[in-house]
Amino acid sequence: MPLLRGEEAIICEWLSWTLKFWGSMPTMPFRDVVGHVRLIDLLSRSVAGSSIPPSLLFAGPAGVGKHLTALAVAQALNCIQDSGLRAEGLGLRAQGSGLDACGTCAVCRRIARGVHPDVLLVAPGDSGAIKIDQVRDIVDRAAYRPFEGRRRVVIIDEADALAYPAQNALLKTLEEPPSLSVFILVTSRPDMLLPTVLSRCPQLRFRPLSADDIAAALMARGHNETEARAVAATADGSLGQALQASAGELVESRDIAQRVLAHAAAQSDPARRIDSAKELLAKIAGGASDREQLATHLRAMAVLIRDVAVLATRADARTLANPDVRPALERLTDAYHGERGTRAFAAVDRALFALQRNAGVKLVADWLVLQL
Numbered sequence: 001m002p003l004l005r006g007e008e009a010i011i012c013e014w015l016s017w018t019l020k021f022w023g024s025m026p027t028m029p030f031r032d033v034v035g036h037v038r039l040i041d042l043l044s045r046s047v048a049g050s051s052i053p054p055s056l057l058f059a060g061p062a063g064v065g066k067h068l069t070a071l072a073v074a075q076a077l078n079c080i081q082d083s084g085l086r087a088e089g090l091g092l093r094a095q096g097s098g099l100d101a102c103g104t105c106a107v108c109r110r111i112a113r114g115v116h117p118d119v120l121l122v123a124p125g126d127s128g129a130i131k132i133d134q135v136r137d138i139v140d141r142a143a144y145r146p147f148e149g150r151r152r153v154v155i156i157d158e159a160d161a162l163a164y165p166a167q168n169a170l171l172k173t174l175e176e177p178p179s180l181s182v183f184i185l186v187t188s189r190p191d192m193l194l195p196t197v198l199s200r201c202p203q204l205r206f207r208p209l210s211a212d213d214i215a216a217a218l219m220a221r222g223h224n225e226t227e228a229r230a231v232a233a234t235a236d237g238s239l240g241q242a243l244q245a246s247a248g249e250l251v252e253s254r255d256i257a258q259r260v261l262a263h264a265a266a267q268s269d270p271a272r273r274i275d276s277a278k279e280l281l282a283k284i285a286g287g288a289s290d291r292e293q294l295a296t297h298l299r300a301m302a303v304l305i306r307d308v309a310v311l312a313t314r315a316d317a318r319t320l321a322n323p324d325v326r327p328a329l330e331r332l333t334d335a336y337h338g339e340r341g342t343r344a345f346a347a348v349d350r351a352l353f354a355l356q357r358n359a360g361v362k363l364v365a366d367w368l369v370l371q372l
């Protein structure tokens, strides 16, 4: 029965792929969080010392690991592996006295998959808001003892989407938290929360990630170094943004930006310079994505100009966002050192601003190449 054998083969392939996929999935404990070493150290020591506050606010830009850190807290509080071994496993941390989850036991895995009954995840619904009914529901559930874990953890993602009545409904619980529950509010816009809510939640500020951290995380996920560096350089400190970006396109953007800078450096005749604007517009198809595509080229250009300034001023070369193209950057230092570099950077910045304000893509590209 050849058909059956075919199906079997497909199922086997699917199974092995699935196993490989799950095997490579991040398991979420503290040690898997990229960057934020001091915050992670603080949290892991709070877990070890049973001094984790009953309510916390994780604030910081999108895509830097706030949600993953909240899951790691939930795992560290509930992991069922021997805690002595776990503390040893965390020896890499600065103080060495913290506690981390194993990441592999049944509890850790269920928390990572979002299906543990004592780890409640709340997020905005289709309306974009977190409604008062959602808050009432978790407040009710948090009042009981955990079903099976040691601590119940309520993670409210995009907490800025809590409507004011919903925030007020949460307030009383934050004031008098149930003894075995921990509330973690996650937001990139803490200013949208009521002062009364903010004052009840100690705030941990997550900063943008360094380009090095992002590149290392991408390489750990299988990107080659060139791709990883190019993506990291334009990811604005957000691993989330870097993971969404198409590496191939970003490498291409950086190549284009590099060629346009080199062309402008070699060509003083304005009529010929305009030619290089065509590079920036090469794949423009006449849609809304054109603006985003040109913006991507320009962001890559801004980072290249910044790197050229690092080389020209003999600043610490370890701060280069694009160290893999250093020889090409060196060739640009003659043209773009000092005032011209500053002017070029400001022009790219203005061009990006103009794109945001709906200026035409061709107009912006033509204007920019004359300013470089």
Ligand SMILES: [Zn+2]
Binding pocket: 079, 080, 081, 101, 102, 103, 104, 105, 106, 107, 108
């Ligand atoms: Zn575990």
